[in-house]
Amino acid sequence: MGRRLTPRGEQRRGELLAYATERFATNGYHPTSVAELVDGLGVGKGVFYWYFESKEDLFLEILRAGERELRRVQLDAMGDETDPVARMELAIRASMEWWATHRELYVLIEFARTEASFASGVRKGERVALEDTRRLVQEAMDSGAIADGNATVVAQAVLGVSSVLARTQVLGRGRPPSEVADEVIDFCWHGLLGRDAGQTRRTA
Amino acid sequence: MGRRLTPRGEQRRGELLAYATERFATNGYHPTSVAELVDGLGVGKGVFYWYFESKEDLFLEILRAGERELRRVQLDAMGDETDPVARMELAIRASMEWWATHRELYVLIEFARTEASFASGVRKGERVALEDTRRLVQEAMDSGAIADGNATVVAQAVLGVSSVLARTQVLGRGRPPSEVADEVIDFCWHGLLGRDAGQTRRTA
Amino acid sequence: MGRRLTPRGEQRRGELLAYATERFATNGYHPTSVAELVDGLGVGKGVFYWYFESKEDLFLEILRAGERELRRVQLDAMGDETDPVARMELAIRASMEWWATHRELYVLIEFARTEASFASGVRKGERVALEDTRRLVQEAMDSGAIADGNATVVAQAVLGVSSVLARTQVLGRGRPPSEVADEVIDFCWHGLLGRDAGQTRRTA
Amino acid sequence: MGRRLTPRGEQRRGELLAYATERFATNGYHPTSVAELVDGLGVGKGVFYWYFESKEDLFLEILRAGERELRRVQLDAMGDETDPVARMELAIRASMEWWATHRELYVLIEFARTEASFASGVRKGERVALEDTRRLVQEAMDSGAIADGNATVVAQAVLGVSSVLARTQVLGRGRPPSEVADEVIDFCWHGLLGRDAGQTRRTA
DNA sequence: CATGAATGAGCGTTCATTCAT
DNA sequence: CATGAATGAACGCTCATTCAT
Numbered sequence: 001m002g003r004r005l006t007p008r009g010e011q012r013r014g015e016l017l018a019y020a021t022e023r024f025a026t027n028g029y030h031p032t033s034v035a036e037l038v039d040g041l042g043v044g045k046g047v048f049y050w051y052f053e054s055k056e057d058l059f060l061e062i063l064r065a066g067e068r069e070l071r072r073v074q075l076d077a078m079g080d081e082t083d084p085v086a087r088m089e090l091a092i093r094a095s096m097e098w099w100a101t102h103r104e105l106y107v108l109i110e111f112a113r114t115e116a117s118f119a120s121g122v123r124k125g126e127r128v129a130l131e132d133t134r135r136l137v138q139e140a141m142d143s144g145a146i147a148d149g150n151a152t153v154v155a156q157a158v159l160g161v162s163s164v165l166a167r168t169q170v171l172g173r174g175r176p177p178s179e180v181a182d183e184v185i186d187f188c189w190h191g192l193l194g195r196d197a198g199q200t201r202r203t204a
Numbered sequence: 205m206g207r208r209l210t211p212r213g214e215q216r217r218g219e220l221l222a223y224a225t226e227r228f229a230t231n232g233y234h235p236t237s238v239a240e241l242v243d244g245l246g247v248g249k250g251v252f253y254w255y256f257e258s259k260e261d262l263f264l265e266i267l268r269a270g271e272r273e274l275r276r277v278q279l280d281a282m283g284d285e286t287d288p289v290a291r292m293e294l295a296i297r298a299s300m301e302w303w304a305t306h307r308e309l310y311v312l313i314e315f316a317r318t319e320a321s322f323a324s325g326v327r328k329g330e331r332v333a334l335e336d337t338r339r340l341v342q343e344a345m346d347s348g349a350i351a352d353g354n355a356t357v358v359a360q361a362v363l364g365v366s367s368v369l370a371r372t373q374v375l376g377r378g379r380p381p382s383e384v385a386d387e388v389i390d391f392c393w394h395g396l397l398g399r400d401a402g403q404t405r406r407t408a
Numbered sequence: 409m410g411r412r413l414t415p416r417g418e419q420r421r422g423e424l425l426a427y428a429t430e431r432f433a434t435n436g437y438h439p440t441s442v443a444e445l446v447d448g449l450g451v452g453k454g455v456f457y458w459y460f461e462s463k464e465d466l467f468l469e470i471l472r473a474g475e476r477e478l479r480r481v482q483l484d485a486m487g488d489e490t491d492p493v494a495r496m497e498l499a500i501r502a503s504m505e506w507w508a509t510h511r512e513l514y515v516l517i518e519f520a521r522t523e524a525s526f527a528s529g530v531r532k533g534e535r536v537a538l539e540d541t542r543r544l545v546q547e548a549m550d551s552g553a554i555a556d557g558n559a560t561v562v563a564q565a566v567l568g569v570s571s572v573l574a575r576t577q578v579l580g581r582g583r584p585p586s587e588v589a590d591e592v593i594d595f596c597w598h599g600l601l602g603r604d605a606g607q608t609r610r611t612a
Numbered sequence: 613m614g615r616r617l618t619p620r621g622e623q624r625r626g627e628l629l630a631y632a633t634e635r636f637a638t639n640g641y642h643p644t645s646v647a648e649l650v651d652g653l654g655v656g657k658g659v660f661y662w663y664f665e666s667k668e669d670l671f672l673e674i675l676r677a678g679e680r681e682l683r684r685v686q687l688d689a690m691g692d693e694t695d696p697v698a699r700m701e702l703a704i705r706a707s708m709e710w711w712a713t714h715r716e717l718y719v720l721i722e723f724a725r726t727e728a729s730f731a732s733g734v735r736k737g738e739r740v741a742l743e744d745t746r747r748l749v750q751e752a753m754d755s756g757a758i759a760d761g762n763a764t765v766v767a768q769a770v771l772g773v774s775s776v777l778a779r780t781q782v783l784g785r786g787r788p789p790s791e792v793a794d795e796v797i798d799f800c801w802h803g804l805l806g807r808d809a810g811q812t813r814r815t816a
Numbered sequence: 817c818a819t820g821a822a823t824g825a826g827c828g829t830t831c832a833t834t835c836a837t
Numbered sequence: 838c839a840t841g842a843a844t845g846a847a848c849g850c851t852c853a854t855t856c857a858t
Contacts, residue, residue, distance in 0.1 A: 009842070028319035030234040034828060044844040045829080055828065085396075111318035114311050115232040137396075146396040150387065156372050157365045157391045164364025169357065183354065187361045191395030192289075192341075192350040213817080237852060248819040249854085259853065417821070436727035438642040442849060452823040457850065493804075519726035522719050523640040545804075554804040558795065564780050565773045565799045572772025577765065591762065595769045599803030600697075600749075600758040621838080645831060656840040657833085667832065 013051045025104035066105040067125040073098045084139040096177035099166040217255045229308035270309040271329040288343040300381035303370040421459045433512035474513040475533040481506045492547040504585035507574040625663045637716035678717040679737040696751040708789035711778040
């Protein structure tokens with residue numbers, strides 16, 4: 001589309017995006033019809049197609065906007081910190097806060113991975129995140145801060161722990177993101193057998 | 205249903221389950237129609253509704269059978285080993301092998317979590333797996349084998365690392381499950397900062 | 409589709425073809441909806457898509473079947489007659505009879521010429537008819553039976569006279585096709601200024 | 613409507629008519645949306661409904677203007693010539709020139725004949741043209757210039773030859789209208805068997 | 817057991833038209 | 838005069854499900 005929108009139009013578009021995000025996350029992408037979306041906002045069907053090319057296009061917009069925002073939040077959080085381990089920690093904490101306020105995105109991304117037409121887009125976003133993390137892990141390994149190993153695998157593991165605890169603890173149980181971030185970092189830094197597990201520095 | 209089936213019927217049912225699993229995993233649950241399934245097997249529509257009450261029923265059967273099988277494989281692997289840490293390791297290795305031969309199930313479970321009508325079933329299965337793991341972690345903490353902490357969170361983290369590396373390394377990159385299992389255990393046992401990271405016993 | 413049809417299926421398909429032909433001819437292709445077609449036959453929407461891939465496909469089937477049949481009728485009429493002028497006359501008479509019993513096709517072909525997605529198909533059919541006629545004209549010129557000239561243009565003119573009188577006299581005024589065929593032949597053979605206009609042999 | 617328009621308004625209206633004529637002829641009446649028309653001219657939707665009551669109204673305007681213009685061109689061409697055969701020839705030549713510069717109208721008229729809501733208007737215009745021609749033919753027959761016969765049928769045949777050769781030779785092959793007019797007249801005056809076919813007077 | 821024709825609610829999408837600005 | 842957001846009926850089409858054979 002790329003239509004230029006008036007402020008009022010911009011707001012309408014935002015309403016559609018927000019409402020669709022909530023419905024897709026709650027009810028699923030396929031079971032949520034365009035009719036349900038416009039009825040929920042009390043507008044005509046045409047409005048939807050004034051702002052989006054298709055239902056699929058809307059979904060991709062949601063996905064892309066989410067990925068963009070999360071990445072921005074992480075970069076902002078890391079600021080000009082230079083130590084790779086500290087950078088990772090800052091990114092993890094920022095991500096956790098972000099998920100707490102964007103719970104719907106989580107399930108949308110999971111769904112997107114399961115359907116051919118969306119999967120490639122998601123994977124591209126994940127490759128970026130993985131590469132960001134891998135680079136930090138590699139730097140830390142090179143500097144001797146952490147033990148040598150397969151940086152990609154380690155990065156993936158860290159992202160996995162963050163992701164699963166965000167889902168189950170923050171989104172599922174509603175626990176405070178800073179607390180869960182502590183647990184992610186504790187687990188990732190020391191593992192199960194680490195001597196001083198539980199005695200890591202607290203940040204937030 | 206719960207119909208009594210002839211051996212031939214049992215085989216037909218199995219063919220439908222297998223083909224549907226593959227199509228759902230490749231193409232998505234919703235985009236795959238019942239017509240596509242029966243056409244793919246060269247049978248009439250009636251066959252489908254003879255063996256399954258509905259498309260949804262078929263999907264739940266696939267899910268349930270998968271969870272049942274994975275759990276059985278894990279229990280078998282742990283055998284009569286009594287050390288909780290060793291039991292976890294055996295379960296992780298067994299799971300990794302199983303995922304390598306049941307790659308379709310992974311995406312199906314991810315999808316199921318995203319839709320209201322399936323999510324509750326999946327979560328029930330996951331609660332069982334989590335509780336199994338949590339119990340082992342708690343035992344290990346009680347015996348002093350691993351540092352104290354929130355057993356549920358730690359169990360979730362271990363499952364998360366297993367899951368994400370199964371997906372990305374075994375299913376995504378096709379690496380040998382035993383090798384990836386080593387990496388899961390290494391990371392979970394020692395974390396990033398563990399002194400002897402990378403020097404753990406190799407098994408397979 | 410190319411589905412194998414039972415006799416009952418074949419009949420249903422025929423009903424759809426016939427009813428659609430009538431509706432398209434009377435009301436126009438676009439103004440006639442698939443819903444109108446199935447409602448008119450008292451069947452469900454799905455029936456339509458069981459027999460045809462799309463509304464466009466149905467229309468093309470009607471067109472192709474008509475062209476095929478007309479061509480066959482012309483070839484049959486010419487039989488083993490060898491004189492080119494006599495062959496043309498036989499073909500004209502046969503065509504006129506055919507149009508009298510297939511009036512709907514006329515307007516459908518005219519419509520098809522006006523829309524990009526159908527025009528190429530129609531033009532292909534018309535090229536065949538033109539080439540058939542042109543060949544006969546050329547033969548007649550070569551044998552000295554008719555005056556030399558541009559055979560393509562002459563063939564086109566003969567087809568044009570046949571076509572316009574079929575439309576206005578046979579379809580429009582309901583006059584007997586054999587009588588109109590006489591007039592076509594009279595005009596084409598002698599023109600306005602031909603001395604003996606109106607004194608040609610009568611056939612039917 | 614029948615609104616009084618400013619010179620600027622008159623130009624806008626003309627632009628809409630010209631662009632719509634081109635799009636309808638190229639793409640078809642139904643497949644061409646009002647949105648496409650206004651987008652193509654870079655104006656808003658309101659402009660369209662300021663100048664035309666509806667899409668159908670616009671189409672009828674195009675048709676009526678075309679018929680009006682063609683009739684005027686023919687009358688002008690015939691001037692004060694009194695011989696009916698000469699008048700017909702002049703009208704045919706003028707028509708051919710006009711079609712060459714108004715090719716879009718041809719397909720629009722063909723389309724209009726195929727849809728109930730437009731057909732009656734077209735037929736009215738054609739009745740006028742036929743009656744004009746029939747009168748000339750009748751006069752020629754009465755004066756003995758051409759052989760007796762059904763004047764209506766002969767007139768229709770002449771119009772049919774003009775029409776089909778305009779379409780195929782002038783519009784389709786891009787041949788010069790004056791040359792094609794020669795062929796129309798040659799064929800209509802002498803037919804296939806006329807002794808002196810091809811030796812008619814040349815005009816242009 | 818099995819077929820495949822049939823159903824019809826519901827889908828995503830279009831588009832002629834209106835009207836507040 | 839002109840814009841473009843909004844409407845909503847209608848469209849072509851899909852598909853889970855049923856059932857006569």
